[in-house]
Amino acid sequence: MTGMTRSLAPLALPAVLAATTLSGTVVLACMMPFAAIAAIAALAMPARRGVAAVAACWLGNQVLGFGLMGFPWDGATFAAGLSLLASSLVASAAARAVRGGPVVTFLAAFAAFEASLFAYALPFGDPALFAPEIVGLIALNDGLWFAGLWLGWQVLARLPALAAWQAR
Numbered sequence: 117m118t119g120m121t122r123s124l125a126p127l128a129l130p131a132v133l134a135a136t137t138l139s140g141t142v143v144l145a146c147m148m149p150f151a152a153i154a155a156i157a158a159l160a161m162p163a164r165r166g167v168a169a170v171a172a173c174w175l176g177n178q179v180l181g182f183g184l185m186g187f188p189w190d191g192a193t194f195a196a197g198l199s200l201l202a203s204s205l206v207a208s209a210a211a212r213a214v215r216g217g218p219v220v221t222f223l224a225a226f227a228a229f230e231a232s233l234f235a236y237a238l239p240f241g242d243p244a245l246f247a248p249e250i251v252g253l254i255a256l257n258d259g260l261w262f263a264g265l266w267l268g269w270q271v272l273a274r275l276p277a278l279a280a281w282q283a284r
Contacts, residue, residue, distance in 0.1 A: 128272050129160055130169045136265065137173040138180065147254070148177050149261030150204040155225040156265045158211035159218060160273075170208050174201045195240060203232035222262045226255060 133153055140148050153173050157166035178197050181187040187197075210228030211221045230251060237243050 129156075129269055130165075130172070132265070132268055132272070133157065133169050133173055134176060136261065137176045140177075140261070142180065142184070147257055148173075148200075149258045149265075150174065150200060151207045151226040151229040152222065152258045152262035152265055154204055154207035154229065155211045155218070155222040155262055156269055158208055158225065159221055159266075160269050163212060166212075167205065167208055170204050171201065174204050192240075196236075199233060199236040199240075203229045203236070206232040218262075218266055222259070226258055230254070 133156065136153065137148065150170070150173070154166075154170050157169045160166070161169060177200075181197070182189065187193050207225040207229035211225040214220055214224040230246070233241075234243065234246050237245060
């Protein structure tokens with residue numbers, strides 16, 4: 117097995133997360149699966165690298181939002197963006213703190229993300245955005261993204277074994 121084959125999965129996963137961010141931002145009008153990204157990063161990467169990946173995904177989302185999608189350049193929008201970063205980092209910490217399988221990790225990240233955003237929405241945002249129907253749709257969106265990202269991570273993690281098997 118070559119060094120390049122061995123290093124493909126760890127290098128490819130952050131790229132997959134970045135592509136998820138870019139496509140999710142543009143296609144889904146910023147309905148970003150930050151909790152799913154935080155959970156995958158916690159499961160698949162060392163702590164510092166996972167936090168850096170989550171922060172980079174947030175930054176990519178913000179650059180596209182302000183640069184391409186015309187987010188208003190005002191204090192409230194900047195604060196809302198920073199609340200997404202803070203909530204994503206809280207979700208990342210929660211995902212790392214739990215012991216369990218992938219579903220438990222995702223649920224911890226999602227609950228922490230939503231709770232953190234709700235805490236921001238109480239004084240500064242709109243708590244009505246946390247109606248059960250809305251949170252349910254966001255949970256479905258994040259859950260589907262998590263399933264796809266988890267599947268992609270599983271494929272990437274097995275590429276070196278597949279390459280070794282094919283080389284025989």
